[in-house]
Amino acid sequence: MNSSVEVSAVIPVFNDVDSLKTAIPESIKVLETVSDSFEIIVAEDGSTDGSRELVLEWEERDNRVRLFHSDERLGRGRALNRAFEAAKGEIVCYYDVDLATDMSHLSELITHIRDGADAATGSRLLPSSDIVRTAGREVASRGYNMMVRLILKSRLYDHQCGFKAFRRAQILKLIPDIQSGHWFWDTEALVIAQKRGYRVDEFAVKWRTGSGTTVRPKDVFSMGSSVLKLWWRLYAEKN
Numbered sequence: 001m002n003s004s005v006e007v008s009a010v011i012p013v014f015n016d017v018d019s020l021k022t023a024i025p026e027s028i029k030v031l032e033t034v035s036d037s038f039e040i041i042v043a044e045d046g047s048t049d050g051s052r053e054l055v056l057e058w059e060e061r062d063n064r065v066r067l068f069h070s071d072e073r074l075g076r077g078r079a080l081n082r083a084f085e086a087a088k089g090e091i092v093c094y095y096d097v098d099l100a101t102d103m104s105h106l107s108e109l110i111t112h113i114r115d116g117a118d119a120a121t122g123s124r125l126l127p128s129s130d131i132v133r134t135a136g137r138e139v140a141s142r143g144y145n146m147m148v149r150l151i152l153k154s155r156l157y158d159h160q161c162g163f164k165a166f167r168r169a170q171i172l173k174l175i176p177d178i179q180s181g182h183w184f185w186d187t188e189a190l191v192i193a194q195k196r197g198y199r200v201d202e203f204a205v206k207w208r209t210g211s212g213t214t215v216r217p218k219d220v221f222s223m224g225s226s227v228l229k230l231w232w233r234l235y236a237e238k239n
Contacts, residue, residue: 007031007038007110008089008168011097012076015049019097019210024058024065030103034110041066043083046073077185081175084168093165098210101163105205109165118170118198121156121190122163122205129158129204137209144223151231152191156202159187160223163205170198179233184226195234 009031011023024040031038042055044067055067068083084092091113095101101122112120124131125145131138141160148154164186171189174196180188193200 005037005039005088006090007035008041008084008087008092009038009106010041010043010080010083010087010092010094012079012083012094012162013042013044013047013051013055013097014073014076015047015051016097017047017049017051017054019099020051020054023097023099024055026099026103028062028064030106034107039064039066039088041068041083041087043068043079044070045076045079046070075181076183077178077188078181080185081178084166084171084175087168090168091165092168092171094162095164096162096210100207100210101161102206102208105163105203108203109163112201112203113165113167116199117201118167119190119193120165120201120203121158122161122207123156123158123202124161124205124207125157126202126204130206131208133207133209147224147227148187148191151227152187152234154191154194156190156194156200158202159190161205161207162186164189180226182222184223184230187223187227188230191230191234 009027013020027040044051044055052067052069058065059067068086070079080094091110093109105122109120109122123129125142145158148159174189174192177192178185178188190200
């Protein structure tokens with residue numbers, strides 16, 4: 001691919017127009033300190049609240065902002081796949097539109113890839129992580145990630161933090177094997193990357209519960225069953 005862009009930052013969006021009003025200008029401000037050449041891809045996934053129209057306005061004002069619109073809901077994972085495949089950057093990253101992870105960590109995220117990592121992820125569960133969320137969410141998150149570590153043999157502590165970066169050439173090799181179309185995408189990508197021998201870096205972040213969180217109880221149950229299905233694919237079927 002012939003590209004002059006170093007970093008492609010993807011923001012997955014579904015009915016998040018209010019969060020976008022902050023996320024786009026804040027992304028531009030921070031990315032200008034991180035790289036001389038970047039683009040922001042808003043992966044807008046079937047929104048009906050004016051998110052698409054807002055991004056179109058930004059496209060006209062700044063050619064570094066790109067809209068990727070889907071008329072039908074794809075799911076977060078499929079929206080990320082589509083954006084990464086179309087990205088121009090050698091490094092692709094994504095983060096949640098509510099900016100729950102402090103954007104001061106974006107430079108650190110990109111630096112891990114520049115320094116040789118194939119993938120990098122922020123972590124809310126390392127000893128030095130600075131997080132604020134309810135006790136219930138904390139227990140659920142720790143339980144889920146412990147299950148991933150034990151069953152899927154991951155060495156990482158937090159698989160679902162929406163703050164990740166990849167060497168684009170490497171994540172494109174994984175996408176055909178990532179079956180999840182929604183929330184489990186993060187876990188599946190990191191587990192398969194480790195199994196393939198990729199270098200995956202994890203680092204502590206400052207994180208605050210965002211107002212736009214759309215993970216529902218049934219999503220948590222679905223991800224738990226997805227862990228078992230992925231174990232079967234990676235370990236049982238091959239024996």
